[in-house]
Amino acid sequence: xxxxxxxxGKYRIYSRKINSKTGKRRNLGTFxxxxxxxxxxxxxxxxxxx
Numbered sequence: 079x080x081x082x083x084x085x086x087g088k089y090r091i092y093s094r095k096i097n098s099k100t101g102k103r104r105n106l107g108t109f110x111x112x113x114x115x116x117x118x119x120x121x122x123x124x125x126x127x128x
Contacts, residue, residue: 079091079094079106079123080094080103081112088109088110089109089114090106090107090108091115092104092105092106
């Protein structure tokens, strides 16, 4: 997953794979702080690996 900072100061998590239909990455959530985004990324990885 990729965490990027938006122009409004929030952070968004994107998937690494690009959707073949849209040509863009999938939005996996927008968060107010980097710590919140990293916490959610760990939660996502927990469920995708099991």
